[in-house]
Amino acid sequence: MRDAAEESQGAKALPNVRIDELNRETIRSYRMRYENRHEGHPWNDLPSSEFLRCIGAAAETDDGTLHPTGAGLLMFGNDWRIHEEFPEYFLDYRQQISPATRWQDRVVSQGGDWSGNVYDFYYRIYNLMKQTLRLPFKLEEITRVDDTPAHRALREALANCLTNANYHERRGVVCIWEEGAITIANPGDFRVDIERAKRGGESDPRNKNMMQIFSYIDVGERAGSGLPKIFGGWRECGYADPSYEEQFGPDRTILTLPLMPAGPITTQVTTQVEALLSAMGNGTYSTVELMGELGLSSRKNFMENYLNPALAADLVERTIPNKPNSRLQRYRRKA
Helix, strand or coil, X not given: CCCCCCCCCCCCECCCCCHHHCCHHHHHHHHHHHHHHCCCCHHHHCCHHHHHHHHCCEEECCCCCEEEEHHHHHHHCCHHHHHHHCCCCCEEEEEECCCCCCCCEEEEHHHCCCCCCHHHHHHHHHHHHHHHCCCCCCEECCEECCCCHHHHHHHHHHHHHXXXXXXXXXXXXXXXXXXXXXXXXXXXXXXCCHHHHHHCCCXXXXXXXXXXXXXXXXXXXXXXXXHHHHHHHHHHCCECCCEEEEECCCCEEEXXXXXXXXXXXXXXXXXXXXXXXXXXXXXCECHHHHHHHHCCXXXXXXXXXXXXXXXXXXXXXXXXXXXXXXCCCEEEECC
């Protein structure tokens, strides 16, 4: 019912939340970035409450008083206060690149040593995850260029995840840096058919106000070009193709950004991919059915060593049922 409503989930004012309950340091950081991109704009001289109203982070309630919107609280609030309005709210980042330890680094919204809001999470996590990306030596005049299409794709993917998350749904936002890939997962299904969205031109963010707030500081796309930027930027830097997966019950969207180079399947996974193709034959299968055919119990093992390499090598394709975002997503060998 929330998804069916035309109004963005984060657009309504929250009458029980006061403006002064938002995190001042986060607002100050945002306004500095805004002023750097909009020098001389009249909003720069507004008091914080009016500035927040202008960007969609605050709105009037029926009695005419100004309160944070849902998007404003998620972007600029403190975790404990966000959690009171969104009980399922949770942000989680893990670095898991060594099998010897459970994780090498972890950041969660409930850590208590930082605000725990979406805006601060975006910058904290991007600065950690960008260390995974190759950085070719490139100069513009005498300045080293430290930004590539893959960096821009990663920023877009993270913004896409945060603005499309259903913060009323279970399990929260989870970003994981593993040895072979970055995975970015959010609660909620994909609101636009994925294959159409990959072609560009269609945009239906679950949290429009949050996307608007990000866009004022040049984070994220509003024109339906986010997925083409993610896929194109990743390919341009020589990585294997990203892949999207939808899960249901609870609804969840998972983006995998492989850190392995594009090209032929590596010898380490050739046997697994051959086994997958043999199990598929000429039929179409769900992931659960394929795991059963292969005698596998670990979904992570199946995705990383069987399905994702086969998708990246263009040997397997998703079948798209007539109904977009169907729970009946299946896979088949590519002709």
